[in-house]
Amino acid sequence: MRQRARRACVACRRRKRKCDGQVPCRNCSDYEYRCVYEPTASRRFSLDESPRPAANTMPKPVGTDSQASPAFTNVEERAHRSPQSPARTRGFLDLLKSRYMNKESSVSFPRSLAVELQTSNLPRLHAFAYHAGVRGEPTFSPQHHLIDLITLVQVKRLLDIYESIIHPIFGFLEIDNLGRQCDAHWNGNAQGSAFEAIACGFITLASLFSDFLTPQVEATIVEHAKALLESPYPVSNPTVHWVMAWILRTIYLRATSRPYIAWMSSCTTMHVAESVGLHRSLHQVTVLASSGTNLLEQTIETRERTFQVARSLNLLISYDYGRSSINLGVSNARPLASRQNDFTTQICGLICGIAADDAASDTTSENTDLFLLLDKVSNAPAEHDFIVLTRAELALCIYRRLHHFGHILNEDKIDQIIEVGMPALEAARRLAAVGHPWWNVLSTVFHFICVLLSINSNKSLERVAEAVRTMEALAQYLGTHMAREAVQTAKDLVKAALDQRRKATQSLENALTGSAALGRSPNVEAFQDSDWNLFLQPFDQNYFESFADFPQQYFAEVAQQNLPDMAPNGI
Known part of the structure; x- marks a missing residue:
């Protein structure tokens, strides 16, 4: 026999509906009513009192007000306070399907309308009538x-x-849990397509940094991951795990593929993150209680770390490539909790500092904020060689924008760029020596040479030799066509800069040689018998005839000194 609830909330009693006695109850959660219980002899239960959540409820997000209600009850209580003051939650989060929808979406509006109409049959979060349905x-x-x-x-x-x-640089996976899933998956307990996509990601990245697998096996696993990520699975059942798989693929593509492919992958990652609501705090959304709070498999911190890593990769790749990044309206992300031997907070803090400058916007790129951004990047901490390279990479990106818009750098700013770039040379050598082919091992050093030549000052040109030697050492370590091509291109640019300097030097030498020739005094004795009053008289018809008596010996001597090959024997 089914147990009846010992109490009913005010909303259920008023509408004569069965109440399950929970806080909030099922009806209030589905209809987004304010769930309040009448006071009893024991105590009053209401959302305003912030009752302790049950064991299976969402943990309270890090950094929220200690007086706030738990995540689910708080957002749903705000979602329907009264018709006069409706809450402005940003969207619906369905934990059952890990699906997020903005309130203004055509997918979520039928449900919002049903709530307003107070119907007993709430439609699910679904794309009703999205197309004609003539194809499956x-x-x-x-x-x-x-x-x-x-x-x-x-x-x-x-x-x-x-x-x-x-993992120490991009720490968003739960390694211990992943290991347990591997045991289960390879022992007959399949963990699903999303897990397999994640497994493909860390397997191929680890192989890339260790040559553990043959290139053929690695390539097969890469293609298998691509097939999974582009299949209907992520669309029909989007979860944070698909975002993780896309992050791993983006890192791999950035280290092995072309700029456009890596950029597109980073943009796709951000859109998948948006589809599961990672860009929204749980206090900004209405969580559908029908999903069940115990269905949120990942912790709040894992969600935030996953989103910030995805956002950092998209910003970095877009800024370097000169393309627009995906802006989901996240201005100030909450700082991540630090972990031992973990640099995720450092790398995300460094990269997200450029978020205010849109690479596709000329108006923001032309102003003096670029100089402030250069200061911020230059002073950012970098305790890992990859972060040292990334910091230099960002500084070079900023210089290219300043150069493009015609800004003149003073000596302090030039020193900043050089001081950020020089440590990157040693960092690149160390990473290449241990076989860690991060993408900026080669690219940052190459572009540092380009920027040194572009600055074209004595200080910058003094560093070119060391940078070129570093490029040659990297080519030796890597032994790839990409490295050899970069070395040759860098040397060609150095030669072009040298030729330009030689031409300028020759022009100056010619100026000095010409000045010496013109500085020798000709024989001026011939001027003594000249009538100089002729030059002071007004112009008349006898003016040019007066030059007939001008000493021809003077013209002959000047021509012989300055144009020895062209001067005739006489004038």
């Missing part, structure tokens, strides 16, 4: 299964490599 959705069958391509022993070894090299 495509099916997908993967060509490979990851367990057939690689053994569990190899996976565990690659996970250790990933944890030691990539």
Whole structure:
């Protein structure tokens, strides 16, 4: 026999509906009513009192007011206070499907309308009548299964490599949980397509940084990840795990592929993050209680770390490539909690500092904020070689914008750029020596040479030799066509700068040689018998005839001194 609730909230009693006695109750959660209970002899239960959440409720977000209600009850209580003062939550978050929709979306409006109409049949968050429906959705069958391509022993070894090299910089995966999922997946308990996409991501990245797998096996796993990410799975069931898989793919593509492909991948990552609401705090949304609070598998911190890493990659790749980044209206992200031996907070703080400057906007790029941004980047802490390179990479990006818009750099700003770039040379050498092919190992050094030549001052040109030697050392370490091509291009640019300097020097030498020739005194004795009053008389018809008596010996001597090959024997 079903147990009846011992109490009912005010809203359910007024509408004569069954109440489950929870805080908030199911009805109030679905209809976004304010769930309040009448006081009893024991105590009054209401959302305003912020009751302690049950064990299966959402943990309170880090950094919120200690007096605020738990995440679910707080947002839903604000969602429907009264018709006169409606709450302005930004959208719906369906935890069951990990789907987020803005309130103004055509997908969410039918549900909002049903709430306003107080109907007993709330429509689900769904794209009703989005198209005519004359074709069904495509099916997908993967060509490979990851367990057939690689053994569990190899996976565990690659996970250790990933944890030691990539995870300290981009720390968004839950490594311990991932290891347990690997055990289950390779022992017959399939963990789903999203897990397999994540596994492909860390496997290929770890192989890239260790050469653990053959290039053929690595390429097959990369293609398998691509097939999973572009399949209907992420669309039909978007979760934070698909965002994680896209982040891993973006890092791999940035380190191995063309700029456009890496940029498109970073933009896709941001859009997938938007689809699951990672850009919104849980206090900004209406959480559909029908989803069940215990269905949120990831913690608040994991959500925030995942979003900030995705955002940092998109900003960095876009800023370097000169393309627009994805702006989801996030101005000030909450600082991440620091962890031991973790540099995620440092790298995200460094990169997100450029968020105010849109690479596609000339108006923001032309103002003096670029100089302030250069100060900020130059003074940012960098405790890892990759971050040292990234800091220099951003400084060079800022210089290119200043140069493009014709800003003149004073000596202090030139010193800033040089002081940020020089440590990057040693950082690149160290990373290349241990076989860590981060994308900026080669690119930052190459573009530092370009900027030194562009500055074209004595201070900058003094550093070119060391930068070129570093490029040559990197080419030796890497042994790739990309490295050799970059070295040759850098040397060609140095030669062009040298030729330009030689031409300028020759012009100055010619000026000095010409001045010496013109400075020798000709024989002026011939002037003594000249009638100089002729030059002072008004112009008349006898003016040019007077030059007939001018000493021809003077003209002959001047011509012989300055034009020895062209001067005739006489004038």
